[in-house]
Amino acid sequence: MSRRLIGFDPGSRLCGWGVVDAEGRKIRHVDNGVIVLPAKKPLTERIAILVPKVRELIAIYRPHRAAAEQIIFVRNVRAAVALAQVRGALVAACSLSDLAVDEYGPTEVKKAITGRGRAAKEQVAEMVMRLLNLPEVPQEDAADALAVALAGSLLADAPSQGPRVASGRGSGKGRKAWEAYVNERKE
Amino acid sequence: MSRRLIGFDPGSRLCGWGVVDAEGRKIRHVDNGVIVLPAKKPLTERIAILVPKVRELIAIYRPHRAAAEQIIFVRNVRAAVALAQVRGALVAACSLSDLAVDEYGPTEVKKAITGRGRAAKEQVAEMVMRLLNLPEVPQEDAADALAVALAGSLLADAPSQGPRVASGRGSGKGRKAWEAYVNERKE
Numbered sequence: 385m386s387r388r389l390i391g392f393d394p395g396s397r398l399c400g401w402g403v404v405d406a407e408g409r410k411i412r413h414v415d416n417g418v419i420v421l422p423a424k425k426p427l428t429e430r431i432a433i434l435v436p437k438v439r440e441l442i443a444i445y446r447p448h449r450a451a452a453e454q455i456i457f458v459r460n461v462r463a464a465v466a467l468a469q470v471r472g473a474l475v476a477a478c479s480l481s482d483l484a485v486d487e488y489g490p491t492e493v494k495k496a497i498t499g500r501g502r503a504a505k506e507q508v509a510e511m512v513m514r515l516l517n518l519p520e521v522p523q524e525d526a527a528d529a530l531a532v533a534l535a536g537s538l539l540a541d542a543p544s545q546g547p548r549v550a551s552g553r554g555s556g557k558g559r560k561a562w563e564a565y566v567n568e569r570k571e
Numbered sequence: 572m573s574r575r576l577i578g579f580d581p582g583s584r585l586c587g588w589g590v591v592d593a594e595g596r597k598i599r600h601v602d603n604g605v606i607v608l609p610a611k612k613p614l615t616e617r618i619a620i621l622v623p624k625v626r627e628l629i630a631i632y633r634p635h636r637a638a639a640e641q642i643i644f645v646r647n648v649r650a651a652v653a654l655a656q657v658r659g660a661l662v663a664a665c666s667l668s669d670l671a672v673d674e675y676g677p678t679e680v681k682k683a684i685t686g687r688g689r690a691a692k693e694q695v696a697e698m699v700m701r702l703l704n705l706p707e708v709p710q711e712d713a714a715d716a717l718a719v720a721l722a723g724s725l726l727a728d729a730p731s732q733g734p735r736v737a738s739g740r741g742s743g744k745g746r747k748a749w750e751a752y753v754n755e756r757k758e
Contacts, residue, residue: 472659
């Protein structure tokens with residue numbers, strides 16, 4: 385049975401989203417995009433724009449789970465507060481559609497996608513493109529959203545040699561088993 | 572015509588709320604309370620508990636406006652992020668019920684209630700009790716929520732000598748006009 389995941393990369397100006405279907409070991413791209421929030425409007429109004437759009441996406445794609453990255457890196461408290469409010473609104477919108485939001489740390493997402501917790505942003509986007517057989521690298525926020533959806537799918541079904549137990553630097557035995565696993569998925 | 576306001580004091584564990592009716596110069600207490608969010612559950616689950624309760628309150632009391640304090644003081648980024656997520660969820664819940672959330676700074680709220688932007692928390696709660704003819708000071712978070720609802724009502728209908736133009740320390744002419752104004756309301 386196919387499991388559908390929607391990933392979100394919520395920002396205070398752009399909110400990326402990406403939908404994937406996972407069936408057994410195969411993961412298929414469904415759609416991705418970005419919700420644009422007018423930068424000049426107050427945050428409360430931006431939230432009022434975001435929430436119905438998120439609910440619309442859920443109504444269209446009917447995902448089984450939602451996934452979003454934990455908030456870790458922040459420029460300053462002001463930016464963190466804005467970002468966190470958008471994220472809270474996103475969780476609220478999902479919960480009203482009876483959709484739970486799984487949280488993944490940025491390292492966890494990177495590791496799940498590339499096998500390395502410290503992979504560069506571009507490497508993750510590149511790997512997302514390859515794993516999902518996309519013709520090109522998606523817009524940055526959409527790529528991040530697909531990455532977290534993909535990570536959610538991979539981690540839910542990963543073997544024990546997978547990213548959760550791979551050694552920190554992503555080298556050695558764990559890394560090799562992981563690469564084999566990822567390659568197998570791409571076939 | 573009576574205008575109904577709901578004030579919120581969202582916290583990551585307790586979310587105070589308070590409803591007031593403002594008719595001309597009279598402000599009447601309607602109800603207040605606290606939504607308890609289980610401290611041990613992850614924030615996403617707490618948001619999933621908060622959102623339907625907020626929508627229930629809106630359905631019961633049918634306010635015309637909602638009001639909440641801006642996030643200013645925060646212990647640390649972690650606390651700020653948790654608080655902001657709850658606040659974002661609150662704004663989302665209100666927006667889904669077609670209710671706009673007005674934001675007021677803490678100083679603005681204190682000044683509106685007591686005439687002094689630097690009033691102590693207890694003074695604000697005491698004044699909320701007096702202005703709304705409550706038999707006792709409400710629970711802390713509910714009192715803060717009533718304070719912001721009350722501030723929203725007062726500021727929407729305040730005379731030019733009112734808090735928006737009173738001098739910083741709340742002394743002198745502006746202060747006296749404000750006291751007269753507040754006393755008049757209490758009659």
